[in-house]
Amino acid sequence: MAVCTRFAPSPTGDLHLGGAWTALASWVWARREGGTHLLRVEDLDSPRVLRDAEERILEDLTWLGLDWDGPVVRQSERSEIYEAALGTLYRKGLIYPCDCSRAEIARVASAPHEGEELVYPGTCRERDRARGMRRTPALRVRMPDEVVGYGDIIQGHFEHDLARDVGDQVLRRGDGVFSYQLAVIIDDVASHVSVVVRGADLLASTPRQIWLARTLGAEPPRYAHVPLVVGPDGTRLEKRNRAPTVRALRKAGMSPERVVGELALGLGLAETNEPITPAALAKACAGRELPWRKEPWRIPLSLVAHS
Numbered sequence: 001m002a003v004c005t006r007f008a009p010s011p012t013g014d015l016h017l018g019g020a021w022t023a024l025a026s027w028v029w030a031r032r033e034g035g036t037h038l039l040r041v042e043d044l045d046s047p048r049v050l051r052d053a054e055e056r057i058l059e060d061l062t063w064l065g066l067d068w069d070g071p072v073v074r075q076s077e078r079s080e081i082y083e084a085a086l087g088t089l090y091r092k093g094l095i096y097p098c099d100c101s102r103a104e105i106a107r108v109a110s111a112p113h114e115g116e117e118l119v120y121p122g123t124c125r126e127r128d129r130a131r132g133m134r135r136t137p138a139l140r141v142r143m144p145d146e147v148v149g150y151g152d153i154i155q156g157h158f159e160h161d162l163a164r165d166v167g168d169q170v171l172r173r174g175d176g177v178f179s180y181q182l183a184v185i186i187d188d189v190a191s192h193v194s195v196v197v198r199g200a201d202l203l204a205s206t207p208r209q210i211w212l213a214r215t216l217g218a219e220p221p222r223y224a225h226v227p228l229v230v231g232p233d234g235t236r237l238e239k240r241n242r243a244p245t246v247r248a249l250r251k252a253g254m255s256p257e258r259v260v261g262e263l264a265l266g267l268g269l270a271e272t273n274e275p276i277t278p279a280a281l282a283k284a285c286a287g288r289e290l291p292w293r294k295e296p297w298r299i300p301l302s303l304v305a306h307s
């Protein structure tokens, strides 16, 4: 079967280098084998969605030389599909309402490792359904006491204990917004994505998405997590120290081929930072094992100075 990958930006701002990094990796992955590349806009969290952001991201991708097959998929137009999946899980007895506040969860929950997200302790699992809810409840899924193992094509083998490391996930928030985890796996399965190429910051999402796919009766895709993009000094990119946007590089007079050349070197797809088009890169990568990097990529100063 032909390979199918996707790029899935959130329209919450302009495309930055971290986004371009993932987009290029995903695009080359498919195009070097003549496969399909899809574009999906993850616009469920409407308070954070910016008007025009989608249009600007699409423009910047096109400027870089990246394209996609078929129409752009928008998550905001797919609520019925997510609702139906939630119904399937409900009929399996896996969904329960939860009206715990963030503060209440923080008081009783434990984080599996320092700095990681809290694992919900299951407070509302066995609550009396007849009891009134204090607020519109979120809907959680009962995670089994089960270990999910998977082989990431770039990062290697991982095993996660769903009950201990993940806990019962919110699939629909109290305000009606479907969770990222639910929407993403449903979309990946529905659009027949065969390899999910995305940033290593989403590694922890993978076991729960694999479990959700299987529980919904679908075969999950394979995963390839590209390394994180960090600042020139090796520190994490925070709000204050953000990756330059593609638009800023473009305004500063940089050519798309130069940006792609730097990204290709960083990803391990090229041996130099010679300017190159994505199409030429895909051709150069065809028919060989790719030496993907695993270490975080430090944005070169040449790109920062321009923005």
Ligand SMILES: [Zn+2]
Binding pocket: 097, 098, 099, 100, 122, 123, 124
């Ligand atoms: Zn609760």
